[in-house]
Amino acid sequence: MLPERRGDVFILTATLLASAGWLFSKEALGGLPPAGFVGWRFLLAALLLLPFCYRHLRSTAPILLLKAAAIGLVMTLNLIFWIQAISHSEGIGEGAFIMSLAMLMVPPLAWLIFKERPQRQFWLALPIAVLGLFFLTMGNGLSLSLSQLLFLLASLSLALYFNLNSRFARRVHPMALTCIQLAVTGIMHLLYSGLFEQWPEQILPVTWGWFAASVLLATSLRFVFQSMGQKYSHVANAALIMMLEPIWTVLISVFWYHEPMPIQKIFGCLLILLALLSYRSRNLLDWYRSRRALQAANKR
Template identity: 40%
Template structure:
């Protein structure tokens, strides 16, 4: 549905700001830098909405819903599934997602005009590289790295999507959309740096060393 994957990626990237917010339902207290980041991101969201006039298009709404659900997933995954090996966790999660999507396909897409045989190469690449391998690396990294460090790396995801969309799909974004994307990226950076500094401060406190100013 989307006519601008670059803008959609930045909307989806809001999930990294929403992870601590949705974590409130799991007893997690969001830190001050998180609320500052959310406050910064709101004008960016407004700019992205204004690129189409004073309304969010349906694809934008779905990207935002997906961001909220991904934030919930991240919290559930960290709280209840941290002891499950990454390969096992990836296998069960993707089997569950594939089963549900297959049922949805049978119900809603019986009149699909495009045949799988026309795009099977890209389908295989999407399944193996962009889905299975990506989820495995994400779950493996989540079990190995501090939250703040991983968040900083993940802020680059929407940037890469925007670059590839402009290069590969010849997408063009107006000034309003670029401004909104830049503001959201700033919010992601602020949140990531705040998480990293908070993690280092906590680690130094555990070691009995003075905190970083």
Template identity: 40%
Template sequence: MPSDRRLQADGLLVLVTILAAAGWFFSLYALQSLPTMFFMGARFLLGGLILACFGFRPLLSLGRRDLRRSVLTGIAMCASMMFWVAGLLVSDNLGVGAFICALGNIVAPLFGRVLFRIPVSRATWLAVGVATAGLACLSLKDGIGFSLADLYFLGTAVTNSLYLNLNNRYASRIPVMPLAAIQLMVVGLLSLATSAARESWPTTVGMEAVGWFLASVLISTSLRFFLLVRGQKTAPISHTALIMNLEPVWTALLALICLGTAIGGIQLAGCGLIFLALVLHHLPWRGMRAF
């Protein structure tokens, strides 16, 4: 039986998936009034500063090695978020995009093998095959080929798998609050630097946009990433990746409720295969050794 701490960690990760799904819509509505990189930079920098206020002392006590590791995970997170927001802006179906992003949970053990020599089970390779079939179905939705949004979301999956591995490796060694704070501030600073070079910042912002911005900062950024790092302190990468499979489900449901966009036809088959791959990947297979 799992320990109480393991169950608590799993519960936190389930909540993370719900907050992550909500974040798709908070961001989508905020970006109707705010420049993209400005929004991302302000959102993550403010979110990181909020966490830094609560973890001020542990943050100051970090050694250089832990600081470098925290910044490294923040850079990986930034790459993932930039791919994601680019896909968000051009996507016509957020539910499909969420399932493509979820492929990062399958790719994560492959990155673990390359980076940290963590054995990869044969079940993972089976899941990769099923997921590839799912992607093939998605590529047939408008003829053969992926849309621009699909390619951005694939980039999100690859870079997020790198982030998950780095985060899972370092979360057990670095205090939760400073690690999450540094990650968010790195994303914020890099995004604001990009915005300063390429965008015009708004002088006034409507109250509705402010509300969506604050929801993005407080709920889907500060709270979400703090709970993710907190959950990963106890949950192994296999648990994290399995539970993260719920995010595209919540996102697809919210897309249907909020935007009226449903997944149907060949897209539904493709998303179903991807979800099947995500589940197969983490079933307790017997007699399938890792290598």
């Protein structure tokens, strides 16, 4: 198998694991407090990654480690909104599509914080995404349900995290950066859980099974596959494959939770997907042109 094809398979596997992670989290929350679940999930995932990035952590300047930890606080905020949204939602498919809007929230935040004007593709995709969000949430009239509002806040905080992390990630090894931020997120959630949450006296074995799947499969193994995939897969191709995550999540939610998907919700999901594709159209077009040019050069 060609390296690029192998990379695409790794990215696709990571996307499937990420979608399954929504299910694992939702089921684990049936027996665990939200912040405690996230805290232990991310702290254990960081400890699993530590042997693979210990050398990089030791060679990184302390000031960079502190900045990485500070960005981890933004990830903590994102996870607070996300896990609370999951705990208040009946399904997970709708939330996955709302969360996918984070990609379209990155440009306006970059414009607001870093004075970087959005590209033309963003202004074309924005009204499509807004219309899609309207159809997705119109079951509540002109108001958002609590879970929808929390998912929207999670999407906004994720876009803030992307903006900050993308400008810092090149200065720290990616695995070391991820390990630090996972650890910070886990520790902060555990502190909150210890202060404000009540843990059940008995936790069923099936709950621990869902928790283990969240740590091992949806967090640690997913990161490994994603890192391996990004090493070989073209960035535009990887971005296109990763857009499939909300689709897999909807399918899981419809199958597992029997989440209702009336026609307006389906139409809203399709509009959001169209907005994401149109926003990525320039990268996809550049990738297609480079592939054609490379094929033409090989024939000579």
